[in-house]
Amino acid sequence: MSWSCDPHFVSTVIQEYAGAEPTPSDIMKMANTTYDFIIVGAGTAGAVVANRLSEESNWSILLLEAGGNPTLGTEIPSLYMNNYGTDVDWNFRTDSQENACLNYKDQKCYWPRGKVLGGTSSINGMFYVRGNKQDYDDWSSISPDWGYDSVLEYFKKSEKLELKDRYKNDIDMKYHGTDGYLNVEYDSNIHPIEQILINANTELGSNILDDINGDAQIGVGKAFTIVKNGQRQSTSSAFLKPIKDRHNLHVLTNVYVDKIVFENFTAKGVKVILKNKLSATFTADKEIILSAGTINSPVILLKSGLGPNGNNNIDKEQIKFGLPIGENLQDHIYAPIFYKVRSVEESNSLENIFKVYYQYITEQKGPLSSLSPHMVISFINTTYSKSVTPDIQNHFIVAYPNQSNFVDIFGKHHLSRQFYNSFVELNKENLIIMVFVALLRPKSKGVIELNTSNNMARIKANYLINSDDLDTLIRGMKHAIKLEKTDAFKKAGLKLHWFEIDACTNLDKKSDDFLKCIAMHLTGTLYHAVGTNKMGLKDDSSSVVDERLKVKFVRNLRVIDASIMPDIVRGNTMAPVIMIAEKGSDYIKNDWRKK
Numbered sequence: 001m002s003w004s005c006d007p008h009f010v011s012t013v014i015q016e017y018a019g020a021e022p023t024p025s026d027i028m029k030m031a032n033t034t035y036d037f038i039i040v041g042a043g044t045a046g047a048v049v050a051n052r053l054s055e056e057s058n059w060s061i062l063l064l065e066a067g068g069n070p071t072l073g074t075e076i077p078s079l080y081m082n083n084y085g086t087d088v089d090w091n092f093r094t095d096s097q098e099n100a101c102l103n104y105k106d107q108k109c110y111w112p113r114g115k116v117l118g119g120t121s122s123i124n125g126m127f128y129v130r131g132n133k134q135d136y137d138d139w140s141s142i143s144p145d146w147g148y149d150s151v152l153e154y155f156k157k158s159e160k161l162e163l164k165d166r167y168k169n170d171i172d173m174k175y176h177g178t179d180g181y182l183n184v185e186y187d188s189n190i191h192p193i194e195q196i197l198i199n200a201n202t203e204l205g206s207n208i209l210d211d212i213n214g215d216a217q218i219g220v221g222k223a224f225t226i227v228k229n230g231q232r233q234s235t236s237s238a239f240l241k242p243i244k245d246r247h248n249l250h251v252l253t254n255v256y257v258d259k260i261v262f263e264n265f266t267a268k269g270v271k272v273i274l275k276n277k278l279s280a281t282f283t284a285d286k287e288i289i290l291s292a293g294t295i296n297s298p299v300i301l302l303k304s305g306l307g308p309n310g311n312n313n314i315d316k317e318q319i320k321f322g323l324p325i326g327e328n329l330q331d332h333i334y335a336p337i338f339y340k341v342r343s344v345e346e347s348n349s350l351e352n353i354f355k356v357y358y359q360y361i362t363e364q365k366g367p368l369s370s371l372s373p374h375m376v377i378s379f380i381n382t383t384y385s386k387s388v389t390p391d392i393q394n395h396f397i398v399a400y401p402n403q404s405n406f407v408d409i410f411g412k413h414h415l416s417r418q419f420y421n422s423f424v425e426l427n428k429e430n431l432i433i434m435v436f437v438a439l440l441r442p443k444s445k446g447v448i449e450l451n452t453s454n455n456m457a458r459i460k461a462n463y464l465i466n467s468d469d470l471d472t473l474i475r476g477m478k479h480a481i482k483l484e485k486t487d488a489f490k491k492a493g494l495k496l497h498w499f500e501i502d503a504c505t506n507l508d509k510k511s512d513d514f515l516k517c518i519a520m521h522l523t524g525t526l527y528h529a530v531g532t533n534k535m536g537l538k539d540d541s542s543s544v545v546d547e548r549l550k551v552k553f554v555r556n557l558r559v560i561d562a563s564i565m566p567d568i569v570r571g572n573t574m575a576p577v578i579m580i581a582e583k584g585s586d587y588i589k590n591d592w593r594k595k
């Protein structure tokens, strides 16, 4: 194909991180251009794939994103939860749950997802955690290529680890890269509250981990984050911004991809819908890569007619295959345990707010620039303490007195008024620590379906439908309750606090039934949904993509994002998605360089 460069659309228009929003005449012009590759979704994975494929200067790449450009809110680390419910959030809600989220409006759980360049890496909590070695060794039954030793090289490839001097000797660089695009930071300053949490966890038997992504995972420590000089490093800022001068990459924002267009079982292009409802088709000579995430990648495949029963509302001429698209949905849910201590520390006084913003604007330092004091995490195994694979992960979230943004956040989740009001009341004169006790390997699985009334996703999360999951959560909650008896918590005056939940009021607080009730009513999610386009062996009828991430039964179509995970990893999911994107890009390069 002859590739001529249109200066209006070259990726230089990203300027900082800005993609171009096409006008109708741009679209007509571009729709007549055939690209080598089209990537759907400039999110966590899509931005990485766009970078790696455009390294081949004779390939032309079109990256399409439904959302717009990053905002101030997406760039300031400690404001990340303030993005919930804004224009940069898809704002999904699950179907009503039977066993979970019972204290939320209509028993629906809220699922934020990034609708912006960088996708969910632009609105997430920035924790850089890779999971357990065993996770990947289990995936190696699909192909040895996915075993830990192999994927470690891809984790390292994207990473640029920044270490403060005093930590240099504590980190084994065998596990880390220093030349990648993604700045990963280990904040060496330990906040006094973080120190209390580390001390309390060690009293309960946890080892201190200097490196949660190193040799061992079980223990307690501070997480690494994707922050650089006090600013978020989304995959947009890390992987797109530095290559804005590459002329073979076009990045378009506010373009919604509706479906894949096939000819003779071969993916040929994508049909898109613009903000003004205009539609157009872009074509690709080599491949289409779906990186629209766990919810929307399956939706696009379902709308394209590849799902179970060929899916109802598909044009008659579309091909029908019956792949198990949308199944195998897994997520990390948590039950919260609350601690309180009376405190006069006032973070919300006007004077303090001015000081904090001024410090951030002038120096990019201070409370807005990092996730401290929320950075401690711990991994435990609740049945066998010497195990190397955890079943519970704990996050520790701190609310200073009168911390109004937590209240906003509960509001956006549609938690009940009763809970919301009692949290505000308690938070007036108390610092609150929320221990999010998260289940790492849920047996309950959900499904993403196509809602034919609006052509959007229908999320059947099915949380806690397998009773083993509740049992594991309860063991985790009991562990978190033991923190109250530690010297570290006693010295700090931290006391367990149970919020009144009507359905649980009459239960004995020491009973499993009470803990079950709390877990089912105050369920939260770490927002780690994965697995809806499962990777599997060729003859595995429960899988959608093969070990090279190609969609089965068709040609020139791949999925590269969180949806391909066969089983959820035992840790946060962003770093694994970036690894998957690095690896998937190499598969594409190897396949097409040969031709």
Ligand SMILES: Cc1cc2nc3c(=O)[nH]c(=O)nc-3n(C[C@H](O)[C@H](O)[C@H](O)COP(=O)(O)OP(=O)(O)OC[C@H]3O[C@@H](n4cnc5c(N)ncnc54)[C@H](O)[C@@H]3O)c2cc1C
Binding pocket: 040, 041, 042, 043, 044, 045, 046, 064, 065, 066, 067, 111, 112, 113, 114, 115, 116, 117, 118, 119, 120, 121, 123, 124, 125, 126, 127, 128, 129, 255, 256, 257, 258, 291, 292, 293, 294, 296, 297, 300, 526, 527, 528, 529, 561, 562, 563, 572, 573, 574, 575, 577
């Ligand atoms: C609030 C929150 C906090 C989190 N915190 C952490 C954390 O601290 N650490 C961690 O490891 N993980 C965290 N996660 C999870 C992690 O961020 C995600 O698992 C990961 O980013 C998913 O990457 P992805 O590429 O699969 O999808 P995404 O990053 O969501 O990318 C999908 C992209 O496709 C675009 N898109 C979707 N549909 C279309 C369409 N039809 N047409 C065009 N474009 C489309 C989207 O707008 C988006 O840009 C968090 C998630 C959330 C929501």
